[in-house]
Amino acid sequence: MATAFAREGMKVMLADVETGALDKAVAALRATGADVQGVVCDVADPDSVQGAAQASFLAFGNIHVLCNNAGVAGGGGIDPISLDDWRWVIDVNLMGVVHGLRSFLPHIRGHGEGGHIINTASMAGMNAGLGLSPYSATKFAVVSMSEGLAAQLRPLGIGVSVLCPSYVRTRIGESGRNRPEQYGPSRQFAPDSPAAAIIAEIVRRLEAGLDPASVADRVVSAIHDDRFYVFTHPGMRAEVEERFSAILAAMDAVSA
Structure with a gap:
């Protein structure tokens, strides 16, 4: 997204919890002539996000586009249920969006020039195919938050989009590399367990994404x-039709 925005002539502030990756991305974009800066930021920490916001305002003045894009992948399933996994995924995937809105939205409303907010959810926020999963739970929440936000910001001339991709070639499958110690170690599944098989399939799909x-x-x-829902892959309709049909059928049963 940073590359695409720079190509549009926008000034870009990149935020990342991983200093080395941030520096590499900033250098690569600057090599193309882009006006870009970077700030280290942990979206799970509201003070860190507020600091990134202040750095953005100082660097570029009025900010018009906000992308709440940080995300981590965490295990799910019914046995065992790891509270540390849930807390980590919720703090990044859900509260990270809340912190971004809290730090940037008053500024965007205040300058009165309009703007746009992009919240990254997932197809996992449209269809709980992953089963009981903190990842799916947070992505459903981001979709709901975005829908409510869009209705409230539309009269103010601020657009909202919710990005719901399927498998994309990112490093989200390796997000445990940045897991803070406070959440404990990532769980290790037995190589022949169903959970390990699911993880292996997800990794395969990401690599082919x-x-x-x-x-x-x-x-x-x-x-x-000014389009709200942003889908990415052909054939995604089939992933949600069964769920939506079941919802409509249950509603029809009440009115019958």
């Missing part, structure tokens, strides 16, 4: 067209 650049192009298009 969509190029992030094509997702970014869809995001830029959604901002230009």
Whole structure:
């Protein structure tokens, strides 16, 4: 997304919890002539996000586009249920969005020039195919938050989009590398367990997933067209039809 925004002529502030990756991304974009800066930020920490916001305002003045994009993958399932996994995923995937809105939305409303907010959810926020999962739970929450936010911000000239990609070639499958000690170690599943098989399949699908650049192009298009839902893969309708049909059928049963 940063690359796509820079190509549009925007000034870009990158935020990342991983200093080395941040520095590499900033350098790569600057090499293209982009006006870009970076700030280290842990989205699970509200003070850290507020600091990133202040750094952005000082660097570029008025901010018009906010992307709440940070996310981690955490285990799920019914046995065992790890509270540390749930807390980590919720703090990043859900509260990270809350912290981003809390730090940037008053500024965007205040300058009165309009703007756009992109919240990254997932197809896991449209269809609970992963079963009992902190990841799916947070992504459903981000979709709901975004829908409510869009209705409230539309009269103010601020657009909202919720990005719901399927598998994309990112490193989210390796997000445990940045798991803070306070959440304890990541769980290790037996190699022959069902959970290990599910994780292996997810990793395979991520590696064969969509190029992030094509997702970014869809995001830029959604901002230009003020489009709320941003989907990325053909055939995604089939992933939600069964769930939506069941909901409608249950509603029809009440009214019958």
